[in-house]
Amino acid sequence: MPVAGGGEERQQIMAAIRRSEHRSWQLWLIATLVILALTLTVIGLNTPQLTDEIELAGQAKTYLLSLSALILLFCGYILRTNSTLGKLRLEVVLKEVEKAEVQSLLRKIQEKSNELLKVNDRLEREIAQRNLAEEQLSYVAHHDPVTGLPNRQLMLDRIRQSLARLPWWKRQMAVMYLDLDHFKRVNETLGHSSGDLLLRAVAERLTTCVRQGDTVCRLGGDEFVIVLSDMAKAEDLPIVAQKVLDSVAKPFVVSDHELFIGLSIGISLFPNDGEDAETLLKHADAAMYRAKDQGRNNYQLYSPELNVMVRERLLMETNLRHAVNRQEFTLHYQPLFDVHTGRIISTEALVRWQHPEAGMIPPIKFISLAEELGLIVPLGEWVLRTACLQNKAWEAAGLPPIPVAVNVSARQLKDASFPKMLARILSETGLSPDRLELELTENIMQDYDRAATLLAELHIMGVGISIDDFGTGYSSLSYLKRLPIHKLKIDRSFVSQIATEKDDSAIVAAIITMAHSLDLKVVAEGVETQAQLDYLAALQCDEAQGYLFSRPLAEKDVTKFMAERFAQQT
DSSP: OOOOOOHHHHHHHHHHHHHHHHHHHHHHHHHHHHHHHHHHHHHTSSOHHHHHHSOOOHHHHHHHHHHHHHHHHHHHHHHHHHHHHHHHHHHHHHHHHHHHHHHHHHHHHHHHHHHHHHHHHHHHHHHHHHHHHHHHHHHHHHBOTTTOOBOHHHHHHHHHHHHHHHHHHTOEEEEEEEEEETHHHHHHHHOHHHHHHHHHHHHHHHHHTSOTTSEEEEEETTEEEEEEEEESOGGGHHHHHHHHHHHHHSOEEETTEEEOOEEEEEEEEETTTOSSHHHHHHHHHHHHHHHHHTTSSSEEEOOTHHHHHHHHHHHHHHHHHHHHHHTOEEEEEEEEEETTTOOEEEEEEEEEEEETTTEEEOGGGTHHHHHHHTTHHHHHHHHHHHHHHHHHHHHHTTOOOOOEEEEOOHHHHTSTTHHHHHHHHHHHHTOOGGGEEEEEOGGGGGSHHHHHHHHHHHHHHTOEEEEEEETSSOSOOTHHHHSOOOEEEEOHHHHTTTTTOHHHHHHHHHHHHHHHHTTOEEEEEOOOSHHHHHHHHHTTOOEEESTTTOOOEEHHHHHHHHHHHHHHHO
């Protein structure tokens, strides 16, 4: 019989079989007693009155007694057989129960096994996802998001690992600190997305310049570091540095623009220049600034004297920030003269830093730093306002009205609010726009479209526009015929040897001829001798400026100087 199997059912079946056996033995006992009673009755053992009426022969009594015994034996056999069959049935039932229990147990084991497999699969997926997330977090924490190079933290860790083993091997390690020259111009002219593309391209080239065990990392901005972790001799450093310079010197094509960019590299060496990561990095940084001071796009090795230069630069930065806030600046003015008549044509405003301790500091020592720090914008606005006020004051004092020229950096012109700021200054000071000239460098032409829009707006305002240091900047001259430019100022480097060097005189002559053909005035800067002036006059140069006429003078002195010259001219 089919059995579902189970401990409780098994107990119920065994109890039912035991009850069946118990009833069978009860029936056998009752039957035995009945037969025994009948037998005794028949043979007269138990009822004498019956035996008196019925006379039986001894054989019949014996027969009946034997028959009763046989019947009892037969009933016992039947009961015994029934008991054996019951036991067999019990064994069969128990086996079926055990089989069902085993099958049930196997099904439960299979179900639990399937559940465990599912849990195991889920755990494996979760562990894999967690490991992937940890790897991603570790990568993000130790790599630059723009270039994918190791960041400062990973770089310092690798330097420390190298420093731990180098003394045992008696080897050297070099740290090269790299800074892209004029990278800000790319961001300002083409946008930060193009700047990021350029950074990635530079990172790829730098990686090809080093060995597999070396490290190239990006610190941030336009600064990179190369760690040469195992060097046999310091003499190999110049070879590697020049290889890096040559690699980056090749043009980059970014957003359909061909870009050229240089590198300033500073190098420190373990153990000569430091025995820990921070010191080596600091000294390489100092050497990098030395490379910038030496004209950029070169490499410099660290020397102890550089620490003094770095401290001076940091002090200069701090003092310059304070100077802008405290307005420690003043303007000097240098007149410009007509080459043929000697009359004053205009005057140029030149900013000076009146340091409370160091005294008068010329612009060559702080203007480039002000541009790097972004201080040139507020400083330039102050210069424009002060020059306009001063020119208006000269007019009010009765001096003949002449333009005042103010130098404007490319950084100032990239400020979208520059035209509005200039219009506001002219309005507030009351100076006529034709009494103001803006001297720009050729570098603004690198973004021609923006320069054209800006210069057109300034031209509509009525201010004069001249190109300063002409011949030393932008290589294309096509902008001269397209943009509203009024003057070209020939750089002093061409004027200084004009009377003695044929090449310089040929260049100056070509510039004057070209400018006049475009209806542009020409100003020669740095005129210091009469021979230079005579030569310029022979070349039909229009205006001249330099120590031959006057040095840059303070407001009081230049006012007196111009009043005397104007009096002589009348």
